[in-house]
Amino acid sequence: MEEIQKQIDKRWHAMTASEVIQYWESDQVNGLSSQEIQKRLEQFGHNSLPKTSKPTALLQLASQFANPLVGALLLAAVVAFGVALSEDPESASWLSRFGDTIAILLIVALNALLGFVQERKAEAALDSLQKMAAPNARVIRNAKLQIVPAFELVPGDIVELEAGDAVPADMRLIQRSEFSVEEAALTGESVPVEKKADLLLANETPLAERANLVFMGTISTRGHARGIVAHTGRFTELGSIGVLIQSVKREQTPLEHRLAQFGKFILFACLLISVGLFTIGILRGHNDWTSLLLTAVSLAVAAIPEGLPAITTITLALGMQRMAQRGALIRKLPAVETLGSATIICSDKTGTLTQNAMTVQHIENAEGAFNVTGVGYSPTGHLEQNGKALEKTTGSLEKLVESAVLCTTANVQEKDGEWKTIGDPTEGALLTLGHKLGIEKSALLEHRRLVKSFPFDSDRKMMSVVLEHDGKSQVYSKGSPDVLLARCSHILVGQQIQTLDEKTRAKFITHNEELSSRAYRVLALARRDAAGTVDSAEQAETDLTFLGLVAMMDPPREEATEAVHACHQAGIRTAMITGDHKLTAIAIARELGMWTDDSIALTGTEIDDLEDQRLESILKRTSVFARVTAEQKLRIVRALKNTGQVVAMTGDGVNDAPALREAQIGVAMGQSGTDVAREAAEMVLKDDNFASIVEAVKQGRAIYQNIQKSIFFLLSSNAGLVIAVIVGSFFPWPQFTPLQLLWINLVTNGLPALALGVDPPQRKQMKEKPRPSSASLLGLHESAGILFIGLFMGISALGIFLIPDFYPSFWRDITPSEQLERARSMAFTLLAIAPLFHAFNCRSTRNSIFSVGLFQNVLLWVAVLASAAVHLVAIFLPVLHPVFKSHLLDLNEWLVVLVLSFLTIPVFELFKLVALAMKK
Numbered sequence: 035m036e037e038i039q040k041q042i043d044k045r046w047h048a049m050t051a052s053e054v055i056q057y058w059e060s061d062q063v064n065g066l067s068s069q070e071i072q073k074r075l076e077q078f079g080h081n082s083l084p085k086t087s088k089p090t091a092l093l094q095l096a097s098q099f100a101n102p103l104v105g106a107l108l109l110a111a112v113v114a115f116g117v118a119l120s121e122d123p124e125s126a127s128w129l130s131r132f133g134d135t136i137a138i139l140l141i142v143a144l145n146a147l148l149g150f151v152q153e154r155k156a157e158a159a160l161d162s163l164q165k166m167a168a169p170n171a172r173v174i175r176n177a178k179l180q181i182v183p184a185f186e187l188v189p190g191d192i193v194e195l196e197a198g199d200a201v202p203a204d205m206r207l208i209q210r211s212e213f214s215v216e217e218a219a220l221t222g223e224s225v226p227v228e229k230k231a232d233l234l235l236a237n238e239t240p241l242a243e244r245a246n247l248v249f250m251g252t253i254s255t256r257g258h259a260r261g262i263v264a265h266t267g268r269f270t271e272l273g274s275i276g277v278l279i280q281s282v283k284r285e286q287t288p289l290e291h292r293l294a295q296f297g298k299f300i301l302f303a304c305l306l307i308s309v310g311l312f313t314i315g316i317l318r319g320h321n322d323w324t325s326l327l328l329t330a331v332s333l334a335v336a337a338i339p340e341g342l343p344a345i346t347t348i349t350l351a352l353g354m355q356r357m358a359q360r361g362a363l364i365r366k367l368p369a370v371e372t373l374g375s376a377t378i379i380c381s382d383k384t385g386t387l388t389q390n391a392m393t394v395q396h397i398e399n400a401e402g403a404f405n406v407t408g409v410g411y412s413p414t415g416h417l418e419q420n421g422k423a424l425e426k427t428t429g430s431l432e433k434l435v436e437s438a439v440l441c442t443t444a445n446v447q448e449k450d451g452e453w454k455t456i457g458d459p460t461e462g463a464l465l466t467l468g469h470k471l472g473i474e475k476s477a478l479l480e481h482r483r484l485v486k487s488f489p490f491d492s493d494r495k496m497m498s499v500v501l502e503h504d505g506k507s508q509v510y511s512k513g514s515p516d517v518l519l520a521r522c523s524h525i526l527v528g529q530q531i532q533t534l535d536e537k538t539r540a541k542f543i544t545h546n547e548e549l550s551s552r553a554y555r556v557l558a559l560a561r562r563d564a565a566g567t568v569d570s571a572e573q574a575e576t577d578l579t580f581l582g583l584v585a586m587m588d589p590p591r592e593e594a595t596e597a598v599h600a601c602h603q604a605g606i607r608t609a610m611i612t613g614d615h616k617l618t619a620i621a622i623a624r625e626l627g628m629w630t631d632d633s634i635a636l637t638g639t640e641i642d643d644l645e646d647q648r649l650e651s652i653l654k655r656t657s658v659f660a661r662v663t664a665e666q667k668l669r670i671v672r673a674l675k676n677t678g679q680v681v682a683m684t685g686d687g688v689n690d691a692p693a694l695r696e697a698q699i700g701v702a703m704g705q706s707g708t709d710v711a712r713e714a715a716e717m718v719l720k721d722d723n724f725a726s727i728v729e730a731v732k733q734g735r736a737i738y739q740n741i742q743k744s745i746f747f748l749l750s751s752n753a754g755l756v757i758a759v760i761v762g763s764f765f766p767w768p769q770f771t772p773l774q775l776l777w778i779n780l781v782t783n784g785l786p787a788l789a790l791g792v793d794p795p796q797r798k799q800m801k802e803k804p805r806p807s808s809a810s811l812l813g814l815h816e817s818a819g820i821l822f823i824g825l826f827m828g829i830s831a832l833g834i835f836l837i838p839d840f841y842p843s844f845w846r847d848i849t850p851s852e853q854l855e856r857a858r859s860m861a862f863t864l865l866a867i868a869p870l871f872h873a874f875n876c877r878s879t880r881n882s883i884f885s886v887g888l889f890q891n892v893l894l895w896v897a898v899l900a901s902a903a904v905h906l907v908a909i910f911l912p913v914l915h916p917v918f919k920s921h922l923l924d925l926n927e928w929l930v931v932l933v934l935s936f937l938t939i940p941v942f943e944l945f946k947l948v949a950l951a952m953k954k
Contacts, residue, residue: 046206046264047235047244054206054262058190062208062262065174065192074188081187081203081266083276104142104343111135111142171202191263197256201248204270205261207231212257212489214458215248218384220271220689221613221663226255226458228492240638241271241663242613245492251688255457256443257489275664278692279714292811296745304338307756311763338779339748345784346741349791353737361720362730363704369716371741372699373727374734376606376682377804378674380659380693383612383622385703385722386684388588391455392463395589396554398545399430399582400527400538406470409589411446411453411462413469427471430526434581437559439468439475441499441510443487460555463586464512482508488571496521498575500568507564509574515546515558515583522560522580531579546583553621554585587618590626597725598627604731605803609657611667613689616660623658633657638666649673667693680804684719684727685711701727736795738805743790746816747876751783751869753824758831758865767835768858771919777908782866782901786873789897793877794890815949819879822945823938827868830934831861837930844926859909859921860931866905868935870898875942880950882943 046054060066066074115135171184174192184202187193193205201215207229214226221242233246248254248261250270267273353370357363364370384390391410396403397417404424408415417424417431427435444457446465455462465475482501490497496513511518519542525534542558549556560578568574601608608628612619616637623629635658641649650673659670667685671693674681683690683697691714694700700715703722712718719726755775762769812820835857837844845853873894878886889895908918915921923931 045237046204047233047239047247048237049206050234051206051208051231051246051262054264055190055208058262058264060190060192060262062192062260063174064177066188066190067176070190071175071186071188074190075186078188078269079267080185082185083267083270083273108142111139172196172199187263187266189263189266193261193263195248195254195259195261197254197258199254201250201252201254203263204247204249204265206264207246207248207259207261210257210259212491213254213259214256216253216255217242217249218613218687220249220252220687228490229259230492231259231261238639240661242661272688275688275691275710278664278668279695279710296811300338307760311760315763339745339752342745342748342787345744345748345787345791348788349737349741349744352792353733357717357730357733360729360733361723361726362733363718363720364716369699371734371737372680373682373701373717373730374732374736374738375680375804376699376731376734377678377680378607378609379601379682379684379727380609380611380671380674380697381684381724381727382686382690382703383610383614383619384588385686385705386719386724387594387610387622387626388590390588390722392459392555392586393589394463394467394584394586396549396585397431397434397582398542398585399434400525401430404431406467408470411455411466413453413466415470417471427473429528430581432471432473433526433561434559434584435468435471435473436478437510437561437581438464438512438557438584439473440478440482440501441497441512441559442475443489460557460586464557464584467584486568486574488574491571494571494575496571496575498571500564500574507566507568509562509564509568509578511560511575511578512557515556516543518558518560518578519543519580521575522578524577524579526579526581534580542580542583549583549585551617551621553618553625554587556583556585558583590622591723591725593723593725595626597728600728600800601731602627604800606731609659611659611662611670611683611685611693613662613687614660616658619658619660629657635660638662641666641669646673646676650677653677664689664692668696671696682727684724685715686722687711690714732795732800735799735802736793737791739796739799740791740793742811742816743793743876744787745811746820746879747787747790747869747873748779748783749812750820750823750876751827751865751872752779753820754827754831754865754868755779757824757828758861761828761832762835765835768854768919770858770862774862774918777905777918778862778866778869782905783869785897785901786870786894789891789894790873790876792891792893816879818949819942819945823872823875823942826938826941827865827872830868830937831864833934834861834864834930855919856921856927858919860923860927862918862920863905863909863923864931864934867902867931868938870901871935872938872942873898875939880946882946883939 049057055062059070115132169184170181171187171191172194173180173182173187174194175182179194187203191203192208193202195201195213207213208231210229210231213229215229216226227242227245229248230245235244235246247264248259249272250265251272265271265273268277350370354364357370381387389409393409394406396405398404402419405418406415407418417427442458442461442464444455444459444461444465446453446455446462446469448454453466455465468474482503484499485502485507486500488494488496488498488500490513494513495517496511498509498511501508501510511521519534519539522534522539524531525538526532546556546558559581561581562578564574598608610619610623610628616635620629620635623633623635632655634652634655636644636652636656638659638661641659641662644652649669653670653674654677659666662670667683667690671681671683675696675698681697682699682701683693684701684703685691685694686703688710690702691710694702694711695714699717701717701719702711702715704712704718704720705722717730755770755778759770759775835854837857838850838853845856848856874883874888877883877891877894908914908920909923912922
């Protein structure tokens, strides 16, 4: 273990290649022996990434019952079962005795099944990390070059890499030739990174700048190299991210937390009242304990909104489908609502806020400045000067574009209707520029032959090719403007080659600085006719003729600016977290409207220098986090959460995965994202578009409001049941049975509650600030409304039992006990029908039913009519009368029930008016 810890702590980038070889007791020429390889495999293990265990199906199913409301229902089912067993089998049918228990258990099973099916589709482990490891590697062992499975690599192995190879482990380069690596998935760097073997770097060098190392999971894009394996398996940078992901524990979403608190409150209140009623009955000398238990169970059934877990699950599932239609795939059901709670969205830059396609947008030469239209690698676009399109490219401008096209090694092609670059994105942008202007590389090479090329080198900061044309050598060069301009002695003006004076040279250097400050990547282009052969880069890149500047960038998505503005209107902050350079990130943030005069930007190095308290104090002003690592992204998200923010985090790379998992909602990219990022996130964007996040926020807010409406409806309806049960228990009236209350709760109230769950979004919801994370599900106004309408329904139902006292002629020719049985049947129907009228009130607890609109939610009408029709079955079907203790109502009885039920609408309208007046 001591040796393994040494491996973790080593800073290989601060050691020479020889020192690393010596440390691992390896040999650059012969590699390791078979015996040494076996020894190290036993010591360090295979070169594979850590796996996580998935929850079993049985465990996931069992977790569905870990809910306070479900626990209360199971307890009620046990009590109801005990009461049923104590009853005389001759006194009632089997279904009548055990109907309460069966109904409760069916509801619990249905809810568990709904949650189980959704969650089985949800959480995946980190298996896809394994996919990022290279399947095979070319390694020198026993003095021979061999191809072995990558998982058999050990520290000290000497590995060969070619363009297109997946890097199989973390390695210190020994030698290289024009070698570049695509590291975006690991570091966030948007362009390939040139690697150098002879560098010696400081210990504190950031991960993205360790140019003498290559890392597992990255892809070599150019050249070839040899390196010594320094880290394997879980000790690699990719492996450490996997360990980070495992260390991040999933937290409850805001909705899950609120529902859990709400469930505990309901459970506590229900048990308290039930125990109180049972105790009072015993103290009053009530000897029939089974009757008392049945009353307590009835109260529990009346108080608990049994349908709420299932309705919440179904509402979220329907919201998941609506979001999927808008390009947002939800992997975690509660996350459907969570995005609506977000107070800050931390977005990756490349591909989410930008096109993820380098595009030439600006050209400057001796004839002036030109703009290039079109984005990405599609050849659609043209040149403009002073706002007018150029019909033809001639003179020095044509020579400039020809040079840009010829001085490339990449390729751009169309696949499945989408244009993509193969190779360096910068060169892909130059080729696309040529396509837009009708200048094709293949056509230019028909009369030219490639003689020699001098690839880009970080020392020279240039690239050149030598072509033979009509028996003469031509040199085409591109590179950093300040370096290339220093090698130019002439400039092309129109068709004439003129001497490049210092004033003109300074002018183009100034233009380069201006363009660079606006986040452009600027290249200078030059050419010359060479006399005789050209044998070296130094010989080729002298006495050049300057052609002009080409400025390119990964442009922001057009819809992203509007989406950022919509976030700000909704009270949601936006911040950019990227592996790109600080100035580039600031320029993009400014263009998108994410940057204000008060904004600041932090780099990963600066973040490491800050204490947690200081970091948290300046987060409110920070709009850009640049050049950050996976650990730093994770720290940023944790700091934001510590300040009370509900964080939505977007990302596409492996380095984003820990932060995606830590955030309350992680949003991964579906097109450009890695499997690791997608599996760490709760939501995946099919189109990689920031605008889709804003649409998902809108849907999330609507879903939360609809869940509130459903809860308000269920609780206010249940309040009527609770009042009827509690007050009725003090009178010698026939009690409501648990089955009657379950029927009302689930069959007649369930469908309207579900229809309220898909109520259309309110118009002004994206103008409101996010709700505080500490806010309860229902406020004081809603609580008062629940009590008010509950009292009205409960008193109305109990008032029916008093009809014989105040209107003796209402029932004739039946005994007093039969009158009470009919009164219970009427009250049962009232408590089932009144909520159907009340459902229309619940579309808004503050605005009038007439201003909200009676016919905006067609499904609510369907649900109300269907629920009424189902209840009529229990009333009109004689075979169900013994089960539900119901009777067929006559015309007068129906008239009383319908009038009292309808009164819930004007009564609640009065409540809204009084509440509005008190608020003013």
